[in-house]
Structure formats: C-alpha cells, structure tokens
Amino acid sequence: MRKNNFKNKNFKEERLKKKEISEDFEVLNDKEIIAGRNSILEAINAGREINKILFQEGIEKGRLKSIFNIANDKKIICQEVPKRKLDNLTSERHQGVVAFVAPYSYYELDEILKNLEITKETTILILDHIEDPHNLGAIIRSAESSGVKAVIIPKRRAAVVSQTVVKASAGAIEYIPVVRVGNLVDTINKLKEKGFWIAGTTLSSNSENYTKIARDVPLAIVIGNEGEGMSSSVTNSCDFLYHLPMLGKTQSLNASVAAGIIMYERIKEN
Numbered sequence: 001m002r003k004n005n006f007k008n009k010n011f012k013e014e015r016l017k018k019k020e021i022s023e024d025f026e027v028l029n030d031k032e033i034i035a036g037r038n039s040i041l042e043a044i045n046a047g048r049e050i051n052k053i054l055f056q057e058g059i060e061k062g063r064l065k066s067i068f069n070i071a072n073d074k075k076i077i078c079q080e081v082p083k084r085k086l087d088n089l090t091s092e093r094h095q096g097v098v099a100f101v102a103p104y105s106y107y108e109l110d111e112i113l114k115n116l117e118i119t120k121e122t123t124i125l126i127l128d129h130i131e132d133p134h135n136l137g138a139i140i141r142s143a144e145s146s147g148v149k150a151v152i153i154p155k156r157r158a159a160v161v162s163q164t165v166v167k168a169s170a171g172a173i174e175y176i177p178v179v180r181v182g183n184l185v186d187t188i189n190k191l192k193e194k195g196f197w198i199a200g201t202t203l204s205s206n207s208e209n210y211t212k213i214a215r216d217v218p219l220a221i222v223i224g225n226e227g228e229g230m231s232s233s234v235t236n237s238c239d240f241l242y243h244l245p246m247l248g249k250t251q252s253l254n255a256s257v258a259a260g261i262i263m264y265e266r267i268k269e270n
Helices: 011-021 037-045 061-073 083-089 109-115 133-145 163-168 184-193 232-236 255-266
Strands: 033-035 050-056 077-081 097-101 123-127 151-154 178-181 197-201 219-223 240-243
Touching (some): 033 037, 033 083, 033 163, 037 061, 050 061, 061 077, 083 097, 123 133, 123 184, 123 255, 133 151, 133 163, 133 255, 151 184, 184 197
Parallel strands (some): 123 151, 151 178, 197 219
Antiparallel strands (some): 033 097, 050 097
C-alpha cells in the first residue's frame, strides 16, 4: 500500500485550489488526449483504454452515433461540454469530440522479435531522430498501410507518440507497434543478429536508386532526420544505401513522403 507522505496540513486546500485553477491540468500532456471521430473510434476498437469522452454541446448526435454506441457498451463516461472547452484542450481539428486516454504504451524490441515470423518479405522501419510529430504520424500511417511490422524510434531528440501523431496517423497507430529504444546502432545490431539487413536512405553518391531496393531478404529501412538525414554511425551500420532521384532544384523530400515511396517500392511487384 502506498504511504501518505504528505504532512503539510494545507495539502488538501492546495490540491483543491489547483483543481479550481484548471480542471484541464491533466491533459496539458498531449499524450493523454485523442481528438477527432475516426481517431477515437480506432482507439476504442483497438482496445485502447478510454477514460472519458467529451463531445461538443449542441452537435448533431447522429454524427457521433457510432462512438456513443460503443461507449455505452463499454461503459465509458460521455460528457457534453461547450465548444470552447474542446478548443482549449487541443489544437487539433477535434470534429466536436475528444477522448481522455491512457498514455501510449510503447512496445519492447525483444517482445516484437519474439512474436514476429521473420521472412524475406518482413519489413521494419527505423526512424533516425524524426522530430516533426506530423511527419511521425504520416510515416506510421504509410507503414501500417504497406505492411511494415514495427516502427522504431529513439528515446532522445525525436518526436514521441502524442495527440498530433495519433491524428496524423489516421488511427494507424492503434494497429502497428511503435518501439522506443535508447541506442539505434545497438538496435540495428540486434536486428542483424535476427537475420535483418539494413537499408538506409541518403543522397550519398555511393547509394543506389531506390527502385533497386532489396526484396529477397528481411529488411529494416532507415529514414533519416528531416534536416540532417541519417547520423554517421547509423549510416556506417547500413548494408545498403538508396536514394530517390532529385530532378528539380529542391534537393530533398519531406521525410514522410520519402518514407512512403521507399516502403511501397519495397512491396512493389516485379
């Protein structure tokens, strides 16, 4: 049992005062909110723990009927609130409904590898310090759609799973495991031990055209940081390097666009 270590006699008063100052304090951490009808439905259907659903006062109930039906079955609390409250809770387009959810639970790499049937078609995605949450969400959406088995992100200097990521993923985050690791090079070495080959994306002159991407081995594809690309240590760990031709004056693509092209080229039929 947890001991009560609070000896300040004014503790209860302070706690109540904080609650009065902002009843929304708990959701300032954007990992605890999901906004929008589709994102909430996907989270519920995938078994994500939903603590409460807030819906906009006066909104046409038919538009949220599917959410209400499931919430009723699962006995999830639903509360009608003014639109301004929803606007204050999230900067995302909420479509008249937001949900309080348990923080995203990242997967462990060993857990994924233990349960993964590794074949020559198996693909894993490694994101080398992607910092924009919109990019992370869009990449996760493309990864899930193209059959990628897991997305790996580093613990430091990278976007985390937040409400922005959830919304940008269009619900895909609920169906593909996201692994958070301390060291990408160590992770790459562990994947190699399991039979994976590593393919990095770069503009380096010693890289091959992306259309030559390996299709006959288990592959972990690395997408580099939006500005700096892959780190040198990760680049040196790659077995293959691929580039996307840049025929215009712009010499780089949005990270999520590049990731989508590479992932779909991997599953393209010859």
